[in-house]
Amino acid sequence: xxxxxxxxxxxxxxLSVRYGxxxxxxxxxxxxxxGQVYALLGRNGSGKTSLVRCLLxxxxxxxxxxxxxxxxxxxxxTALMQRxxxxxxxxxxxxAMTARQLLNFCAGLYxxxxxxxxxxxxxxxxxxxxxxxxxxxxxxxxxxxxxxxLGPGPELLVLDDPTLGLDPVARREVYDELLSExxxxxxxxxxxxxxxxxxxxxxxxVGILHGGRLLLDEKLxxxxxxxxxxxxxxxxxxxxxxxxxxAPLRIREGGLGGEAVVSQGDPRHLLDAVxxxxxxxxxxLEELFVALVGAESEVAS
Amino acid sequence: MTALAVFRREWxxxxxxxxxxxxxxxxxxxxxxxxxxxGALHDKAxxxxxxxxxxxAWVVAALFGATMVGRDLEERRFGFLLNHPIRxxxxxxxxxxxxxxxxxxxxxxVCLPPLLMGGVWRVFSLREAGSVAxxxxxxxxxxxxxxxxxxxxxxxxxxWLVLDLAAWSxxxxxARILSLRLIAVGAFAGxxxxxxxxxxxxxxxxxxxxxxxxxxGRADLQRGHRWVSTTLAISLGVALLIGWVQVAWVLRSRPxxxxxxxxxxxxx
Numbered sequence: 001x002x003x004x005x006x007x008x009x010x011x012x013x014x015l016s017v018r019y020g021x022x023x024x025x026x027x028x029x030x031x032x033x034x035g036q037v038y039a040l041l042g043r044n045g046s047g048k049t050s051l052v053r054c055l056l057x058x059x060x061x062x063x064x065x066x067x068x069x070x071x072x073x074x075x076x077x078t079a080l081m082q083r084x085x086x087x088x089x090x091x092x093x094x095x096a097m098t099a100r101q102l103l104n105f106c107a108g109l110y111x112x113x114x115x116x117x118x119x120x121x122x123x124x125x126x127x128x129x130x131x132x133x134x135x136x137x138x139x140x141x142x143x144x145x146x147x148x149x150l151g152p153g154p155e156l157l158v159l160d161d162p163t164l165g166l167d168p169v170a171r172r173e174v175y176d177e178l179l180s181e182x183x184x185x186x187x188x189x190x191x192x193x194x195x196x197x198x199x200x201x202x203x204x205x206v207g208i209l210h211g212g213r214l215l216l217d218e219k220l221x222x223x224x225x226x227x228x229x230x231x232x233x234x235x236x237x238x239x240x241x242x243x244x245x246x247a248p249l250r251i252r253e254g255g256l257g258g259e260a261v262v263s264q265g266d267p268r269h270l271l272d273a274v275x276x277x278x279x280x281x282x283x284x285l286e287e288l289f290v291a292l293v294g295a296e297s298e299v300a301s
Numbered sequence: 302m303t304a305l306a307v308f309r310r311e312w313x314x315x316x317x318x319x320x321x322x323x324x325x326x327x328x329x330x331x332x333x334x335x336x337x338x339x340g341a342l343h344d345k346a347x348x349x350x351x352x353x354x355x356x357x358a359w360v361v362a363a364l365f366g367a368t369m370v371g372r373d374l375e376e377r378r379f380g381f382l383l384n385h386p387i388r389x390x391x392x393x394x395x396x397x398x399x400x401x402x403x404x405x406x407x408x409x410x411v412c413l414p415p416l417l418m419g420g421v422w423r424v425f426s427l428r429e430a431g432s433v434a435x436x437x438x439x440x441x442x443x444x445x446x447x448x449x450x451x452x453x454x455x456x457x458x459x460x461w462l463v464l465d466l467a468a469w470s471x472x473x474x475x476a477r478i479l480s481l482r483l484i485a486v487g488a489f490a491g492x493x494x495x496x497x498x499x500x501x502x503x504x505x506x507x508x509x510x511x512x513x514x515x516x517x518g519r520a521d522l523q524r525g526h527r528w529v530s531t532t533l534a535i536s537l538g539v540a541l542l543i544g545w546v547q548v549a550w551v552l553r554s555r556p557x558x559x560x561x562x563x564x565x566x567x568x569x
C-alpha cells in the first residue's frame with residue numbers, strides 16, 4: 001500500500017450487502033481523496049443508506065471492506081470516530097436531551113472538543129439550548145446534529161442527506177456552514193443527498209448509485225465537460241446517426257422540438273459541420289442525474 | 302470513561318420512572334394507614350416494602366431490558382452512540398448499569414415511605430436488608446438481560462426464532478429431567494444447587510449474548526439476533542451439560558437408598 005492510499009479519507013472496496021433476496025449493494029468501490037467533497041447520489045432504495053451504514057461501521061458488509069483515514073472501520077470504529085463527524089439521515093439524538101446536555105455529552109467524549117465554536121454555531125443557527133431535542137423543528141435538529149458533528153474538528157465529515165425535509169433557508173444555512181468549514185479547515189466531506197441543486201456548488205466528485213451498483217464515479221467538472229444537452233427546433237429532426245459519435249444517452253422529440261443528452265465529445269462540432277441551428281447546453285447536476293438514472297432505468301425495464 | 306456518558310444518557314431519558322416510584326410509594330403509605338389496625342401495621346408494612354419494592358424493581362428491569370437496545374434499533378437511534386467514540390463494551394455496560402441502578406432505585410423509592418413511616422426500619426436488620434437488596438439486584442440483572450435478548454429476538458422477526466424456541470424448549474425439558482432425577486432420590490438441596498448453577502450459567506450466557514449483540518450486530522438487528530441466538534443456544538447447552546455433571550456427581554456420591562424387603566421386619 002502506498003502512502004497516498006493509506007491517507008485516503010475514504011476507501012471502499014467491493015462492498016456488497018444483501019437483505020434476503022434483495023441485493024442492496026453490489027460490489028461498490030470508490031475512494032475519496034483528502035479535502036474533496038464527494039456527493040453520493042441515488043434514488044430512494046438505491047443502496048445509499050446501506051453504503052453509509054457500512055462506511056460508518058454500523059453494519060458489516062457481506063463482502064468487501066471500508067477504510068476511513070487508513071484504518072479498517074469495522075475493527076477501529078472507536079478510534080476513528082474521534083476523527084470523523086457524522087450527521088445521520090434521521091436526527092437520532094435522544095429526544096429527551098436538550099442542546100446543552102447534548103453538547104456536554106459530546107464534550108466528554110472528545111479530547112479536542114471546541115465548546116466555544118459549538119456554542120457560537122448554535123447561537124448563529126438560533127437553536128434554543130434548553131429545549132429537548134425531540135421538540136426542536138426539523139431544521140433545528142439538523143443544525144444541532146451538524147454542530148455536534150463539527151464540534152471535535154473532524155478530518156472527515158459523513159453527512160447522510162443532511163438537508164432532507166429542510167426549508168430553503170435552513171438548507172442554505174447548512175451549506176454555508178459546510179462551505180465555511182471547507183474554507184477554514186479543508187475537511188473532507190462525504191455527503192449523500194437528493195438536493196442536487198444545493199450540492200452542485202460544493203461537490204468536487206460525484207458518485208451515482210442505482211440498484212445497488214455504482215453507475216458513475218467521476219469528478220464533477222469532468223462530468224460537465226463530457227455530458228451535454230443538445231436541443232433543436234420543431235420540424236428540424238436530427239438523425240440519430242449524426243449524434244452517434246457523441247454516445248447519446250437519451251433522445252426525445254416532441255411538439256416543441258427535440259433534445260438529446262450526449263455523453264462524450266463536444267457536440268459543438270456538430271453545429272459547424274451538420275446543423276448550425278442546434279443549441280448545445282451545459283447540463284446541471286440534476287439534469288445529468290435524471291438522464292443517467294433514467295437511461296439506466298429504461299435499460300433495466 | 303465513556304460507559305458513564307452512556308449511563309447518564311440513559312438516565313436523562315428515563316427520569317420519570319423515579320417520579321413514578323416516589324408517587325407509588327406515597328400511595329402505598331396511604332394504603333398502609335387505611336383499614337389497618339395497629340397490630341397488623343408492621344406485618345403489612347413489611348409485606349408492602351419487600352413485595353412492592355421487589356415487584357417494581359423487577360418490572361423496571363424487565364422493561365428497561367426490553368427497550369434499552371431494541372427500541373433504539375427499531376427507531377434508528379442506536380447510530381447516535383455508534384457515531385461517537387464510545388467503545389462497544391462501554392455502550393453495553395453503560396446501558397446495563399443504568400438499568401440496574403434505575404431498577405434498584407425505583408424499588409427503594411417505592412418502599413421508602415412505608416419503610417420510614419411504617420416503622421419497618423426498626424424490625425429490619427442490616428443483614429436482612431442486604432439480602433433483600435441482593436435478591437433485587439440478582440433478579441433485576443437476570444430479567445434485564447433476559448428481556449434484552451428476547452426483545453432482540455422478537456423485533457428482528459427472523460427465522461432464527463425457530464432456533465431460539467428449540468433451544469429454550471430443550472433447556473426446559475433437560476432441566477426438568479435433571480430435577481426429577483434428584484427428586485426421585487430426595488436430593489432437594491442438590492436440586493436447589495442445580496437450579497442455582499443453571500441460573501448462573503444462563504445469566505452469564507445472556508450477558509455474553511447481550512454484549513455480542515451490541516459488538517457484532519451493532520445497528521444490524523438481524524445480525525445481532527444471529528449472535529444472540531447462537532450464543533444463547535451454546536450457553537443453554539453448556540448449562541445443561543454442567544447440570545448433568547452435577548446431577549451425576551450427586552447421584553454417585555449419595556448413599557444408596559436402603560431397599561426394605563417385604564416381611565424382613567417380621568422375621569426378626
